[in-house]
Amino acid sequence: MRSRESAALSRTRRARREDLIAAAIQVISQDGYGAASLERIAREAGTSKGNALYHFSSKEELYQAVATTLFETGAAYMAERLRAAGTPAERLRTYLESNLRFITLNAAHVGATQRILQNSTTVQVIEVEDAAAPLRRLLQSGQDSGEFGAFDPEITALSIRAAIDMAAFLFLRHPDLDVEHYISETVALFLRAVQPAPAPSASASASAP
Amino acid sequence: MRSRESAALSRTRRARREDLIAAAIQVISQDGYGAASLERIAREAGTSKGNALYHFSSKEELYQAVATTLFETGAAYMAERLRAAGTPAERLRTYLESNLRFITLNAAHVGATQRILQNSTTVQVIEVEDAAAPLRRLLQSGQDSGEFGAFDPEITALSIRAAIDMAAFLFLRHPDLDVEHYISETVALFLRAVQPAPAPSASASASAP
Amino acid sequence: MRSRESAALSRTRRARREDLIAAAIQVISQDGYGAASLERIAREAGTSKGNALYHFSSKEELYQAVATTLFETGAAYMAERLRAAGTPAERLRTYLESNLRFITLNAAHVGATQRILQNSTTVQVIEVEDAAAPLRRLLQSGQDSGEFGAFDPEITALSIRAAIDMAAFLFLRHPDLDVEHYISETVALFLRAVQPAPAPSASASASAP
Amino acid sequence: MRSRESAALSRTRRARREDLIAAAIQVISQDGYGAASLERIAREAGTSKGNALYHFSSKEELYQAVATTLFETGAAYMAERLRAAGTPAERLRTYLESNLRFITLNAAHVGATQRILQNSTTVQVIEVEDAAAPLRRLLQSGQDSGEFGAFDPEITALSIRAAIDMAAFLFLRHPDLDVEHYISETVALFLRAVQPAPAPSASASASAP
DNA sequence: GATGAATGAGCCTTCATTCAT
DNA sequence: TATGAATGAAGGCTCATTCAT
The missing domain is CATH 1.10.357.10 (Tetracycline Repressor, domain 2)
Incomplete structure (x- = not known):
């Protein structure tokens, strides 16, 4: 019995990265480059700062991906x-x-x-x-x-x-x-x-x- | 101590402000906006961070002056x-x-x-x-x-x-x-x-x- | 490293906040209101200034909690x-x-x-x-x-x-x-x-x- | 011809001290102890920070005088x-x-x-x-x-x-x-x-x- | 995968104090 | 006497990064 939740939880690595990239774009566009902290971006992506750095080893790497x-x-x-x-x-x-x-x-x-x-x-x-x-x-x-x-x-x-x-x-x-x-x-x-x-x-x- | 640098010491308020404006331009151009800290700008202008904030009541005011x-x-x-x-x-x-x-x-x-x-x-x-x-x-x-x-x-x-x-x-x-x-x-x-x-x-x- | 202090590490958010509140009381009582810096309070609570501001979003909020x-x-x-x-x-x-x-x-x-x-x-x-x-x-x-x-x-x-x-x-x-x-x-x-x-x-x- | 201004300029040492003491009282009463900086007090007394420290060798001494x-x-x-x-x-x-x-x-x-x-x-x-x-x-x-x-x-x-x-x-x-x-x-x-x-x-x- | 907790560096700002004039 | 200029220390706060779980 695979609940919908399990589908959400099993989000693939790529999907999470795309969420974070989209969130970075959104935060930078909306609040400006200076206000775009990892915390803010991760929250926008619906995850945590720690997890963001699990998917991108640094903030710069996330920006590079953008x-x-x-x-x-x-x-x-x-x-x-x-x-x-x-x-x-x-x-x-x-x-x-x-x-x-x-x-x-x-x-x-x-x-x-x-x-x-x-x-x-x-x-x-x-x-x-x-x-x-x-x-x-x-x-x-x-x-x-x-x-x-x-x-x-x-x-x-x-x-x-x-x-x-x-x-x-x-x-x-x-x-x-x-x-x-x-x-x-x-x-x-x-x-x-x-x-x-x-x-x-x-x-x-x-x-x- | 520095009594010989009377020329430097007699710098008027305006001159110091211009020094700081020039230093801000220089640091931003050279090292980028993100690297332009007050400390860095003040050093570039040959003075201290505290003195920079004596002449401009905030960093934003210095930038406004630029x-x-x-x-x-x-x-x-x-x-x-x-x-x-x-x-x-x-x-x-x-x-x-x-x-x-x-x-x-x-x-x-x-x-x-x-x-x-x-x-x-x-x-x-x-x-x-x-x-x-x-x-x-x-x-x-x-x-x-x-x-x-x-x-x-x-x-x-x-x-x-x-x-x-x-x-x-x-x-x-x-x-x-x-x-x-x-x-x-x-x-x-x-x-x-x-x-x-x-x-x-x-x-x-x-x-x- | 500190894996043996599992008791200390499992401290819940509430416990840390209580530590900080107690430390604020202690520092203010002992050294006076003026000497009560976040750094001093955090040290008294056995943690860092940064972490204190992780648990209380500002010094005023810590004081409000006190x-x-x-x-x-x-x-x-x-x-x-x-x-x-x-x-x-x-x-x-x-x-x-x-x-x-x-x-x-x-x-x-x-x-x-x-x-x-x-x-x-x-x-x-x-x-x-x-x-x-x-x-x-x-x-x-x-x-x-x-x-x-x-x-x-x-x-x-x-x-x-x-x-x-x-x-x-x-x-x-x-x-x-x-x-x-x-x-x-x-x-x-x-x-x-x-x-x-x-x-x-x-x-x-x-x-x- | 002693102008009124000269009378003001020749303020005696005691009068200046009393001005500063009164200004300290005023600022502390009005804006609170924490807001009472020497700069603020000196301005209230109609003089400069440097001059305040000429009359009182330290802020604490001014407060002691209060x-x-x-x-x-x-x-x-x-x-x-x-x-x-x-x-x-x-x-x-x-x-x-x-x-x-x-x-x-x-x-x-x-x-x-x-x-x-x-x-x-x-x-x-x-x-x-x-x-x-x-x-x-x-x-x-x-x-x-x-x-x-x-x-x-x-x-x-x-x-x-x-x-x-x-x-x-x-x-x-x-x-x-x-x-x-x-x-x-x-x-x-x-x-x-x-x-x-x-x-x-x-x-x-x-x-x- | 994911999170909360924690750290330390860096930043802006305030301020008492010093000093040359 | 008086002032403006300058300094350095200290403080609150933000933030990227690390880590145990």
Whole structure:
């Protein structure tokens, strides 16, 4: 006779860890990084501080898990969307859309991880490589093909990354934001920015007759 | 004992406060917000924890002073540059240039203040208004005059602010960055982005034969 | 290591709290209110400052517990003694005797609580009502029945309370005092004081011929 | 031309000390013993912490001065009133009246001194002798002359002292108290208490038929 | 797996005291 | 005399971590 309670008690190791990761995200998002003590997080997860340290040998390790799970799910999410090749402009659109949509779906997780990475000295992201590097290569390929205009791809990549990285806090502060509108506007903004300059022909001045 | 250091001893109250503000910026920039204890900051300023609390009645007040001095100097810096009116495009250029140049000149101060505002619950910036509001109005005036294209000025303003706010950490991480190049590229990027769409001439419609 | 002290280790939460309450009483009685630091109290209880704050969330809460336990035991002690009704004189005798005897049995606890109530701004006693009120009513009932003389029951009650409240420090300073003698003398003193004035007969004026 | 300011600046040493003593009394009475820091007291006296320690070499010395001035003025006040001899009953009346009246006139000073003596380990009162001793001798002389009844003079003296010592806090808590009524009632209370037992006349024995 | 108890380090803050001016 | 500046000790409290059960 396996009671429901026994099912609850036999929670697998993984489930408990996920509870704690979710609790850490929740506490950091709600009360701030500074207020996120192990005691507080464990209580949020419905367990004890001692047990939390049974599943994660240190607080830093729990925070590392928060970051790692985010990058794993994020990478999986975007990998399938970015796989399909296309023109650089299409790939830039897909990159922005998938990034922003993933962030809107995981705003608390993203925001908490950003706080952790900002404040922790030991938590590291696996991809040590500059987060803007893939984007820079994408922009360069667009310039090589003549589809994009002339600009410093490094700096442009950084500006695009800034807009993306800001999104989590934007959505956390304004939960009622129209996500689709925000995404399409941001995509359009940067697509305009990377377009080649219009030929300085008569038609250019024609817009202000 | 230290009677020879009369110069050091005659330090006025203001000088000591400035020392402590500078030390707080330095420690936060160098060792991180979490490592910035009063003891550490006071040592960095060449004084004692007790004396630091003699000049600032609490740690929060010291942090508030870090934020306030930044906004005061920042407002003074940009006020004279933004005073001169001009076309919206010129004003956007000036806004971006003065913001970014001020940040490059005060990267540590800006970065430390951002960390403080993120982590402190009590430190407040005087201008409660949304930091993106003046920018949004600037963009709207450009649209009204027909100089700028059609886009959501709120979202565009947020993206521009994101690029600006990111700059401090960028310069802190990469002190060897070519500041002028970075500024001119960023300005050009967003000026392109707000331009009106080119007239749907033959070359433009060529993409859909 | 300490696995042999299973008795000590199995101490329940309540036992540890009682240890700390007893230690607080001991330290305050012995070294004074000002010297009673949490560190000192915890050492006296055989534990650490951190653990003391694990059992009581603040020093004030520990002090509140010192006061509360005193009033609980005191109320229980006197309730059964005062239950039995009787003439006002008998009830006054019982009130004084039970109060004073309880104090002699708990002099350190009473004295420490008085110091706490004098010095703490937050510790409160449950019975907000004036401590002299029940005594005042007792005196009034004696006057109504004619058993007591004419006097201001409020002021008399205050004087009796003063004698009672002083007792704890008296016994702490003079541990060798004859308790029973002290109690019976104090009872007799105040019983005389509340007696009706003797009839102004010849015999009364005879003492001053 | 001696301006008023110069008069203020040339305050004599004694005047400054008295200011500080008065400020200490005020702060202790108003904010409590625990809140009475040197900084707070000096500010109340209109001077600086450093200057306070110029006039009193330590905080304890200031507190000692608070106690000493009280006992000097108190002794002077009562000496002239107690000088005139009389019957023990008259002297007891005078003792109580002068004590209580002095306390009502100096309630804050008396209360502050009591707090200081309770909390300080070093402040001492000059008359180390038991404060109740003169009273005990007074009571004994009344018993020797047959004017007072049979009771333990030591314990009675302590009860009377308790009523007196409580008076300061009573008046501080209830500033609207009718002082003269309080004094006359208290005097009458203890005069009754020390009277000889009434002769076992018929009316007295009537209570035990 | 899980918990309560316990510890020790570190932090902010208060405060008496010292000292140069 | 008087003050501002500075120091160091001490206190209450938080918290990550350890451990016995």
